Amino acid sequence: MRISADVAVIGAGMAGVSIAYELSDAGSVLVLEQESRPAYHTTGRSAAMFLESYGSPEVRRLTTDSRPDFDAAGELLKPRPMIWVAPPEQMDRLEAMAAAQPTLVPAPRPETFCPALRPDWCAGALREPGALEIDVMGLHQHYLGGARRRGARIVLDAAVRSGRYEGGRWLLDTAAGPVEAGAVVNAAGAWADRVASALGVEPVGMRPMRRTAAVVRASGVDRDWPIVGDVGETFYFRPEGVGVLVSPADETPSEPCDARPDDIDVALAIERVNEATVLGLRSVHTAWAGLRTFAPDRQPVAGADPAAPGLFWLAGQGGYGIQIAPALARLAAGAVTGKGSPVPAALAVARLRSS
Template identity: 40%
Template structure:
């Protein structure tokens, strides 16, 4: 098979790349698992927020809001976003951290409300009053319908003729006569452009192609669901977490989700929840709230992959003609996927970044795999 672009990795990054690149040429999206979005993208709290510390990641979230709020006609059958809000709480002495979060939100054009104890308790009545003194509320944070977004990308790409391949474990990548040849048992694809959207496996794909890695480090995060309590009406609760990032709670349909907010460096692969992490999360949540969890209803783990500066990567390097990285989106891959896909499509075409990115201060250098500080950078 010959196409204009072959994309390795069928998570949300690869799906968004297929959607935007298929507007300009023929595309093949290759995923080794049985279905798309198997690893990180399918194991997420699914929150849209711009309360992100890494500056470029925060701006890419800001630039993605309009697509998620008003997707193109025919992209999906109902709204991708549902109002939720996000509350971060802290004890006395952490006001400076809360103020920095408030500043980050404001810098990305979001409403950011600094709350006293009473206002925080009004939003999340399960808090233990003596354990909270202030909070920051992002009222425009949203829940994301991840499957709706993913299927919109895949359906749109397929409608433009993209080939969507699952159960295709790649065994080799080589450069030959100006094309990248991606091979697996029983087949291969040739394309002048290869997009490495392999998430936690992005460095493995780079090495397979004979290229230096960019320093992707996967981190495990464990989460679980637990039963509702009769004394609380959770329907209007926001996503709530501590400013110390040692727990969060999020309402789900018919239950609550909890997490330690852990980020444990690990190797790429299937990851599973650690009993100690679940137990520590339960201890932290029960210490700072009036929730009593008991036995979790379900539990799982997912991967969040970062480069050294925790900002995303999109672009190519001088030592790798026709090879583009789309990686390092950490826990923000879903909420930044529109802007990241649009940026990648422009860079592959040799164009400037879209105006809605440059107008908020994002440059190609900010996203480049050659930027200073990365393993394969300058």
């Protein structure tokens, strides 16, 4: 039997459920997810940070605009200040960062905030006192539950295999049966370009990049330590579970897939954190990897596709898709209903179609 809706959203990660929540007040919404559970891919694998000093000016604006939504949704944020550290060869970057970003304050003795840091390794440091840790699954559940309460249907095991636009409606062939919708939102994360192709629409050049994280056993870790990362983005660590969460901040190009960690990347993270600290990390408790997906200019992609009637994008969130989810979903939902603020040119699909 064919399922009909005003809007079909493809993907039940943070992007899909956040826009479903925003749209489900305005009409019938169907979320189609290929896996048997939502948030299985990148959304379930993040480092859960909210950093107003991270990303392009547009991303930083979306982050700041999202903050009131996190507060309104309940206890989804807890303080976790960020310390950006620089060895001597990264001091230029540190100075540029300090000049560009008013949320950062100098941290002349970063070891007072994280005593594990080696003072002789750090040539300089900046502190983002307002950085926060996100309850990612809490936010996902807020949107998923909220969308359901507003009448949205979430269909799992429903991979979208193909689709065509006919008579002003999208007709989708999915693993859960045929679907008909007035509009389609492509919120398929690493698969966003594949989904576009399946709908007969030209891809925009999305690049999924693998990023690795691990929890490594450590003693003497204070739960209140900040997250620490180098300005050159070669590692970060913060307290987590039996020790610390570490990442080599890797960006390895990948096909869309169920990403797995490579032992070499885990070892690299441990080596880099050990160079900068006295933690002496050795024993890995658990490791994982996820795909951070970027458009060619590394800006998110939101709103109507000028090359395809009734098709909207909410993709390319890279390493910021949790912290910008509220503001980006509102923006993209406004494009679907035609009642929101225009999508800024730097984020619009048209910028990737003009050349």
